[in-house]
Amino acid sequence: MKRFLKVAAFAAGGLIVLAGAGVAGLYAWSNGELTATVEDPTHPFTAPTDSASIARGEHVMKALAKCGDCHGEDFGGRTMVDDAAIGRLSGPNITTGRGGVLSGMTDADIERAIRHGVAKDGRRLVLMPSHEYQLMSDEDVGVLIAYLRTVAPVDREIPPNRVGPLARALYATNKMPLFPANSVTHRNEVVPSVAPDSTVAYGRYLANGGCSGCHAQNFSGGPIGGAPPDWPHASNLTPTGLAAYNYDAFVRVLTTGTRPDGTTLHPVMPVQATKLMTPVEMTAIWKYLQTVPAAETGTR
Numbered sequence: 214m215k216r217f218l219k220v221a222a223f224a225a226g227g228l229i230v231l232a233g234a235g236v237a238g239l240y241a242w243s244n245g246e247l248t249a250t251v252e253d254p255t256h257p258f259t260a261p262t263d264s265a266s267i268a269r270g271e272h273v274m275k276a277l278a279k280c281g282d283c284h285g286e287d288f289g290g291r292t293m294v295d296d297a298a299i300g301r302l303s304g305p306n307i308t309t310g311r312g313g314v315l316s317g318m319t320d321a322d323i324e325r326a327i328r329h330g331v332a333k334d335g336r337r338l339v340l341m342p343s344h345e346y347q348l349m350s351d352e353d354v355g356v357l358i359a360y361l362r363t364v365a366p367v368d369r370e371i372p373p374n375r376v377g378p379l380a381r382a383l384y385a386t387n388k389m390p391l392f393p394a395n396s397v398t399h400r401n402e403v404v405p406s407v408a409p410d411s412t413v414a415y416g417r418y419l420a421n422g423g424c425s426g427c428h429a430q431n432f433s434g435g436p437i438g439g440a441p442p443d444w445p446h447a448s449n450l451t452p453t454g455l456a457a458y459n460y461d462a463f464v465r466v467l468t469t470g471t472r473p474d475g476t477t478l479h480p481v482m483p484v485q486a487t488k489l490m491t492p493v494e495m496t497a498i499w500k501y502l503q504t505v506p507a508a509e510t511g512t513r
Contacts, residue, residue: 236378243381246392250335254399258324258351260358270360273353276489277423278346280307280357286485289313289367300377302340310366323358328404330394337392339374344393345426348418350406390438411493416501419494424450427481432502435511437481445479449510450502463499464492 260266274280283304285291290306290313306313315323322333330343346354376384376391383389390396407418420432427437432450448454455463462473470477470484478484490498 239378239381239385243376243384246384247339247376248336251331251337251394252399253335254325254329254331254401255321256401258321258354260320260323260355260362262359262362266356266359267363268360270356270358272489272491273357274360276486276491277353277419277494278349278357279423279483279486282483282486283340283342285367287367288361288364289369290371292372296377298377298379300380301372301375302380303371303374306367306369306371307361308364308367311368312370313366315361320355320358323361324354327354327357328397329399330392330397337394339376339391340393342393342426344390344396345422347397347400348404349422350404350418352406354404388438409493411496411500413497413501413504415494416497416499420450420498420501424498429513431508431513432505433508433510433512435513440481444481446511449508451505451508452503453507454510455502460496460499464495467495 280288283291283293284307285304288307289310290304292301292303294300294302307315309315318326318333325331325333326338326341326343328343328347328349330338330341332338349357380389380391384391407415409415421430425432427447428434428450429447434447434449434454437444437447457473458466465471466473466478467484467487467490469488470482472478
């Protein structure tokens, strides 16, 4: 019996050593990923400065790009996740106030962060949803930057991101997209505008730039990539999931967060942004979603 216990103790000790070595290896590798730089997709970009562009940029930033969802309604930054296993993940302060990152950034630097997910020093930005914004038109990126330059400074120090062991393991197994820049096609050409009217084409542009990040590229919903375990699944926006909706019900859920059955959406759904969309934008998205292939929830 004593011999068995001794062997078991040695075996358990060996497993602990192997597990420790595995964690150490995971941290060493993921630390390299967090500090790695990529080929800089720098190209000239200049935002407009006229008042009409600034006014349009406020709408693009708040209602369409939904920047406040990660950066806070005042754009002074906010912590989205603070969990021992996942880590502490925050949207930075993107104003010129104390703790803000906007000071010293050129228009090209900001465009690179938005559409490429790459920082000024070449690092890939953690959780910056550039895979959604990569096809945002030059016009919309330009007016967004024009408005961002006018946002009131916010003095707020946001703690640096800390990526926890579970998030690192999920990233290593392709279950958590820490760096959306990995799935961006780093183009340097002009991205043309899409006419802002109530058409399927404009709806496709809006939905793929503001809905697909949570609801999946095929809009089937399901688990939100990289979200904490307690977050709800995203709704199915294909005809399968929208069977109980007509256009009026669709508008109601976007503007009030209330489903046709009277239940309320989870606060993860950024109703504070979607309620700012215009009737033309809501109509275009609704028309487009009627054309996507029906899919069961969570299928890809």
